[in-house]
Amino acid sequence: MSPRRLYLDNAATSFPKPPGVTEAMVRYATELGASAGRGAYREAVETGSLITECRRRLNRLFNGQNPDHFIFTLNCSDGLNLAIKGLIDPREQSHAICTQIDHNSILRPLRAMEEYGWIETTRAPIDPGTGLVYPDDIRRAIRPDTRLIALTHASNVTGTLQPIREIGRIAREAGVPLVVDAAQSAGHVPIDLQADGIDLLAAPGHKALLGPLGTGFLYIRAGLETQLRPLKEGGTGSISEQDRQPDFMPDRFEPGSHNAIGIAGLSEGVRWILQQGIEKLAAHDLDLVRTFLDGISDIEGLTCYGPQGVKNRVGVFSIRIDGYAPHELSAILASSYGILTRSGIHCAPLAHEAIGTASTGGTTRFSFGPFVTKQDVKFATDALAQIASTRAPVA
Numbered sequence: 403m404s405p406r407r408l409y410l411d412n413a414a415t416s417f418p419k420p421p422g423v424t425e426a427m428v429r430y431a432t433e434l435g436a437s438a439g440r441g442a443y444r445e446a447v448e449t450g451s452l453i454t455e456c457r458r459r460l461n462r463l464f465n466g467q468n469p470d471h472f473i474f475t476l477n478c479s480d481g482l483n484l485a486i487k488g489l490i491d492p493r494e495q496s497h498a499i500c501t502q503i504d505h506n507s508i509l510r511p512l513r514a515m516e517e518y519g520w521i522e523t524t525r526a527p528i529d530p531g532t533g534l535v536y537p538d539d540i541r542r543a544i545r546p547d548t549r550l551i552a553l554t555h556a557s558n559v560t561g562t563l564q565p566i567r568e569i570g571r572i573a574r575e576a577g578v579p580l581v582v583d584a585a586q587s588a589g590h591v592p593i594d595l596q597a598d599g600i601d602l603l604a605a606p607g608h609k610a611l612l613g614p615l616g617t618g619f620l621y622i623r624a625g626l627e628t629q630l631r632p633l634k635e636g637g638t639g640s641i642s643e644q645d646r647q648p649d650f651m652p653d654r655f656e657p658g659s660h661n662a663i664g665i666a667g668l669s670e671g672v673r674w675i676l677q678q679g680i681e682k683l684a685a686h687d688l689d690l691v692r693t694f695l696d697g698i699s700d701i702e703g704l705t706c707y708g709p710q711g712v713k714n715r716v717g718v719f720s721i722r723i724d725g726y727a728p729h730e731l732s733a734i735l736a737s738s739y740g741i742l743t744r745s746g747i748h749c750a751p752l753a754h755e756a757i758g759t760a761s762t763g764g765t766t767r768f769s770f771g772p773f774v775t776k777q778d779v780k781f782a783t784d785a786l787a788q789i790a791s792t793r794a795p796v797a
């Protein structure tokens with residue numbers, strides 16, 4: 403009998419997906435199979451409607467201003483690249499603000515533009531205990547030439563959930579666009595684009611939105627699209643008589659044929675979330691957080707990073723156990739218990755520097771999803787207790 407497989411790496415990509423996701427993808431592949439906007443026949447029109455419906459569902463889930471302002475992307479990094487690079491005019495010297503907790507999908511586009519000599523960047527510090535950003539540091543870092551503030555809403559290392567509304571207010575008062583990386587928050591916690599003051603929101607479709615890999619989106623606040631430089635041009639199926647990129651949404655930012663099969667799956671994932679209710683899913687996530695924190699509270703030699711209570715966090719945990727290197731711990735969890743986790747630096751080098759784990763191999767990460775149960779989490783914390791009680795020397 404193959405060992406039980408408990409997937410706790412939902413921060414990388416979610417698994418399993420609701421059954422409707424696969425069904426929608428199979429239906430597209432077997433019944434439609436056309437490219438949206440590229441034909442007047444039924445299948446192409448229906449594919450177009452399917453894509454439009456996905457935008458509508460995203461607009462409902464995030465309280466956006468207009469479905470056409472959700473641009474489909476390959477993943478979250480793709481959306482963040484468009485948001486961050488699109489706001490910078492290389493012909494003038496600019497300044498950008500990000501934070502130490504950010505993922506490389508924010509840090510690296512900024513670093514690249516620094517190296518081209520286009521921008522200067524301020525990397526705001528975080529509290530090493532909680533992983534929280536200090537909003538006043540963001541306020542103080544704003545300069546007359548600041549073109550964007552970028553922030554990871556929920557950390558993929560510590561699970562820390564940042565005070566996005568407060569930072570949104572600071573950005574709005576200063577008239578600086580706020581770019582939010584919602585890779586670990588979209589589908590986990592409620593996000594209200596209008597109330598939170600978010601100008602640009604990037605999210606993967608394949609994590610908590612429960613779509614397949616190869617999907618994601620960037621939301622662009624109405625009015626900002628003219629300030630945002632498209633990074634790619636190409637065919638859109640619209641105003642084909644012109645060799646200039648359309649300036650209307652969403653075509654301005656969506657050259658090339660869509661990932662219709664992926665969007666079919668994503669749309670179903672979002673429908674499932676809307677049907678369940680995001681508040682209910684967030685409450686389930688918090689239940690798992692509580693179960694995990696209770697389960698590890700008495701384990702000697704275990705360090706858990708980030709917020710130590712249910713406040714300001716999502717169900718993403720970084721831990722270390724004395725005597726085990728993070729990759730060793732992940733390997734034991736997989737081979738002896740069938741528990742799948744991720745070890746290392748998690749594409750967030752400055753976050754690990756801040757919490758003090760950069761030079762020792764990072765951490766072992768557990769991340770939950772809507773189909774993970776409290777019993778699953780208890781099984782994982784019992785496994786950690788057993789492993790910690792048979793302490794091994796670090797290799």
Ligand SMILES: Cc1ncc(COP(=O)(O)O)c(C=O)c1O
Nearest residue numbers: 477478479505507558583585606
């Ligand atoms: C916080 C954060 N931002 C961005 C990304 C990048 O997402 P994607 O792989 O969809 O580009 C990830 C992925 O792990 C993430 O955790």
